[in-house]
Amino acid sequence: MANSKSAYSFAGKKQKLDTHIIVVWVDNEAGVLARVVGLFSGRGYNIESLAVAEVDQKQNISRITIVTTGTPQVVDQIKLQLKKLVPVHKVADFKREDKNVIFKEMALFKFVANNGKLNKAFEACKNFNPVILDKTNKSNVIQITALRREIDTMSKNLKKFGLVSVSRTGAVAMTRGSEIFK
Amino acid sequence: MPKLYSGAEIVFKCLEDQNVSHIFGYPGGAVLPIYDELKNFNSIKHILVRHEQGAGHAAEGYARSTGKPGVLLVTSGPGATNAVTALTDAYMDSVPLVCITGQVPTHLIGTDAFQECDTTGITRPCTKHNWLVKDVNDLAEIMHKAFEVATTGRPGPVLVDIPKDIQFQKSKYKNYKKNKKLNGQSHDNYSQKNIDELINLISKAKKPIFYTGGGVINSGSKASELLRELVYTTGFPITSTLQGLGCFPADDNQFLGMLGMHGTYEANNAMYSCDLMINVGARFDDRITGKIDEFSPKSKKVHIDIDPSSINKNVKVDLAIVGDIKSVLTSTLKTFKKSKKNFSKSNKHQTSNWWEQIQKWRSKRSLDYIGSEETIKPQYAIERLYELTKDKDTYITTEVGQHQMWAAQHYKFNKPNRWMTSGGLGTMGYGLPAAVGVQIAHPKKLVIDIAGEASVLMTMQEMSTAVQYNLPIKIFILNNEYMGMVRQWQELLHDKNYSESYTAALPDFVKMAEAYGCVGIRAKTPEELDDKIIEMLNTDRPVIFDCLVDKQENCFPMIPSGKPHNQMLLGPKDQKDKKITGKGRTLV
Numbered sequence: 001m002a003n004s005k006s007a008y009s010f011a012g013k014k015q016k017l018d019t020h021i022i023v024v025w026v027d028n029e030a031g032v033l034a035r036v037v038g039l040f041s042g043r044g045y046n047i048e049s050l051a052v053a054e055v056d057q058k059q060n061i062s063r064i065t066i067v068t069t070g071t072p073q074v075v076d077q078i079k080l081q082l083k084k085l086v087p088v089h090k091v092a093d094f095k096r097e098d099k100n101v102i103f104k105e106m107a108l109f110k111f112v113a114n115n116g117k118l119n120k121a122f123e124a125c126k127n128f129n130p131v132i133l134d135k136t137n138k139s140n141v142i143q144i145t146a147l148r149r150e151i152d153t154m155s156k157n158l159k160k161f162g163l164v165s166v167s168r169t170g171a172v173a174m175t176r177g178s179e180i181f182k
Numbered sequence: 183m184p185k186l187y188s189g190a191e192i193v194f195k196c197l198e199d200q201n202v203s204h205i206f207g208y209p210g211g212a213v214l215p216i217y218d219e220l221k222n223f224n225s226i227k228h229i230l231v232r233h234e235q236g237a238g239h240a241a242e243g244y245a246r247s248t249g250k251p252g253v254l255l256v257t258s259g260p261g262a263t264n265a266v267t268a269l270t271d272a273y274m275d276s277v278p279l280v281c282i283t284g285q286v287p288t289h290l291i292g293t294d295a296f297q298e299c300d301t302t303g304i305t306r307p308c309t310k311h312n313w314l315v316k317d318v319n320d321l322a323e324i325m326h327k328a329f330e331v332a333t334t335g336r337p338g339p340v341l342v343d344i345p346k347d348i349q350f351q352k353s354k355y356k357n358y359k360k361n362k363k364l365n366g367q368s369h370d371n372y373s374q375k376n377i378d379e380l381i382n383l384i385s386k387a388k389k390p391i392f393y394t395g396g397g398v399i400n401s402g403s404k405a406s407e408l409l410r411e412l413v414y415t416t417g418f419p420i421t422s423t424l425q426g427l428g429c430f431p432a433d434d435n436q437f438l439g440m441l442g443m444h445g446t447y448e449a450n451n452a453m454y455s456c457d458l459m460i461n462v463g464a465r466f467d468d469r470i471t472g473k474i475d476e477f478s479p480k481s482k483k484v485h486i487d488i489d490p491s492s493i494n495k496n497v498k499v500d501l502a503i504v505g506d507i508k509s510v511l512t513s514t515l516k517t518f519k520k521s522k523k524n525f526s527k528s529n530k531h532q533t534s535n536w537w538e539q540i541q542k543w544r545s546k547r548s549l550d551y552i553g554s555e556e557t558i559k560p561q562y563a564i565e566r567l568y569e570l571t572k573d574k575d576t577y578i579t580t581e582v583g584q585h586q587m588w589a590a591q592h593y594k595f596n597k598p599n600r601w602m603t604s605g606g607l608g609t610m611g612y613g614l615p616a617a618v619g620v621q622i623a624h625p626k627k628l629v630i631d632i633a634g635e636a637s638v639l640m641t642m643q644e645m646s647t648a649v650q651y652n653l654p655i656k657i658f659i660l661n662n663e664y665m666g667m668v669r670q671w672q673e674l675l676h677d678k679n680y681s682e683s684y685t686a687a688l689p690d691f692v693k694m695a696e697a698y699g700c701v702g703i704r705a706k707t708p709e710e711l712d713d714k715i716i717e718m719l720n721t722d723r724p725v726i727f728d729c730l731v732d733k734q735e736n737c738f739p740m741i742p743s744g745k746p747h748n749q750m751l752l753g754p755k756d757q758k759d760k761k762i763t764g765k766g767r768t769l770v
Contacts, residue, residue, distance in 0.1 A: 073498075
């Protein structure tokens with residue numbers, strides 16, 4: 001009974017965590033992001049990445065995409081708690097494994113190296129829609145769009161080609177096909 | 183051209199349209215324009231408290247005892263931060279509050295101005311929603327929306343932060359038409375199929391129990407009536423959470439008493455052993471469930487709640503019915519009467535073994551205590567208080583601690599909205615200002631704060647409010663000179679190391695009462711207790727009653743930490759007889 005010195009119960013068994021992408025449509029008003037993010041931190045939910053921007057200027061709607069991990073029970077709670085926020089219109093939830101949903105992150109890579117390495121760097125990025133956004137004779141900036149772990153791998157592997165700086169977004173998501181989430 | 187009103191006037195026009203008759207508040211620099219307007223609105227009475235936390239709890243007491251939202255008005259900075267405890271308390275216990283705060287003028291926001299704080303930032307996690315009004319033209323709409331959010335669905339606190347310049351600026355005011363939508367209905371999200379399923383479970387159950395909570399009370403007095411009807415029609419036993427006390431008569435034979443950490447033996451054992459648990463408006467709080475992995479392992483669980491996020495939060499249930507209790511119970515009763523006309527006859531037989539078992543648990547008499555002729559036992563004090571006040575329509579508030587649990591165990595509530603206590607947040611200092619709010623709402627009724635001497639000192643200054651408004655509240659202090667619940671845990675879990683739980687240098691409460699301009703009464707022996715209580719009841723002024731009780735008494739029965747319902751720790755009588763199981767004993 002060593003650890004019974006508490007007025008509270010003990011933590012139960014650890015359950016398996018799943019990764020989910022939660023998409024939230026909100027009124028674009030002051031403090032709305034703080035409400036959503038504060039809900040996560042206040043209730044001890046994880047945020048792996050976050051992407052937010054206004055998507056409908058006429059109706060003032062922003063779309064927040066949050067990648068999170070949790071047990072099925074926690075993910076359910078996240079959705080239900082989000083729906084209780086006054087500025088939240090709707091909440092969608094996708095499993096990362098879901099084949100019907102496209103997830104993408106964007107990353108900007110800056111390379112400083114000689115021309116040979118810069119060319120190799122671009123070559124290495126070619127599976128991820130690389131675009132050269134800036135080029136000088138000793139540097140360039142390449143934009144790629146890919147999945148999170150692909151960008152993770154790339155940032156590691158590109159070091160040898162003179163990668164000096166990485167900037168990346170959180171994931172955004174969209175369903176495949178003609179259906180939209182209501 | 184339509185008439186223009188200042189922001190301050192609009193605030194009051196909105197309060198008028200929302201039928202607000204009382205606001206609790208404390209003036210300060212950033213709300214002066216609103217206070218200046220008070221004189222022009224006679225239908226709204228302002229109650230001046232002595233601390234903003236007191237305003238919040240008073241508004242809570244007002245709201246809980248009436249079912250209407252409580253309104254408080256405080257200034258920026260410290261005014262707002264002092265109200266945070268009360269807002270959080272209301273959030274945890276689902277009490278509808280509208281808090282209006284002043285804010286520094288718009289152009290000074292973000293400059294660390296005098297008495298500036300990020301009020302909406304600070305109160306974001308402890309309100310259902312909050313607004314910073316940046317344009318006077320939005321003010322009226324925001325105010326009305328605030329009332330709507332506070333009172334619909336699962337009720338709770340909201341906050342409207344109004345910068346001082348907005349209070350001066352002018353705008354139009356359109357008369358407000360109240361949305362006809364009834365509270366619950368827009369939140370109902372269940373089908374007849376759910377109800378049929380519930381009735382099917384009810385008709386099959388051999389060991390059923392109703393587990394009811396504050397949601398029944400929040401749904402209105404009609405919900406309590408319907409609950410009673412359903413419980414009588416089914417003949418099932420019923421237990422209640424701390425917040426649900428009063429929605430079913432406590433002296434009825436079907437009532438097993440409160441459940442949970444300090445609940446009765448029969449209620450907790452019935453919860454553990456039942457085959458059907460019908461949760462009506464309760465939330466599987468950790469004080470209720472004990473060890474969650476072993477919580478009522480063999481039962482089918484039904485959860486009726488207006489808040490979808492309460493479903494499956496702590497305990498997975500088999501049938502969820504999301505809706506207002508009143509409307510769910512109405513549908514249930516309607517279907518029940520149609521399909522199970524002879525239910526009570528067939529059911530009596532089906533549940534007779536269950537009732538026999540419950541009687542066995544009851545015979546343990548888990549609320550018993552060892553009486554004394556020399557010292558007043560705290561349980562005895564509550565029992566006497568109950569006996570001497572039960573014929574009046576009495577409103578009880580409490581502080582937090584042992585006295586609160588004894589009050590819940592030994593004071594028998596028969597009506598909803600008569601019991602105001604801080605359950606979720608457990609705020610010491612809640613009861614006295616809450617009693618102020620209750621007495622404001624019910625000037626002719628008997629209002630008693632059952633208090634501990636440590637808790638009551640946290641908001642003692644509100645006695646001054648009670649005196650100012652001639653509120654004859656009775657502060658019934660069970661004085662054991664200890665933070666009793668802290669001491670109890672230290673005794674059970676920390677080898678009697680009573681670290682900082684004894685209060686030396688307590689004030690003389692009788693003299694303190696006199697200093698405040700109210701009446702002080704002290705009771706020292708069981709013999710004089712009745713006479714002194716009667717003296718208190720006959721005093722038509724605020725009273726501080728200093729009841730000197732046994733200093734060592736602990737609150738039993740209890741479920742020790744991390745244990746399931748069937749491993750309760752019983753009181754000293756049983757401990758002496760070693761009736762308690764070996765397992766439970768090694769715990770402490």
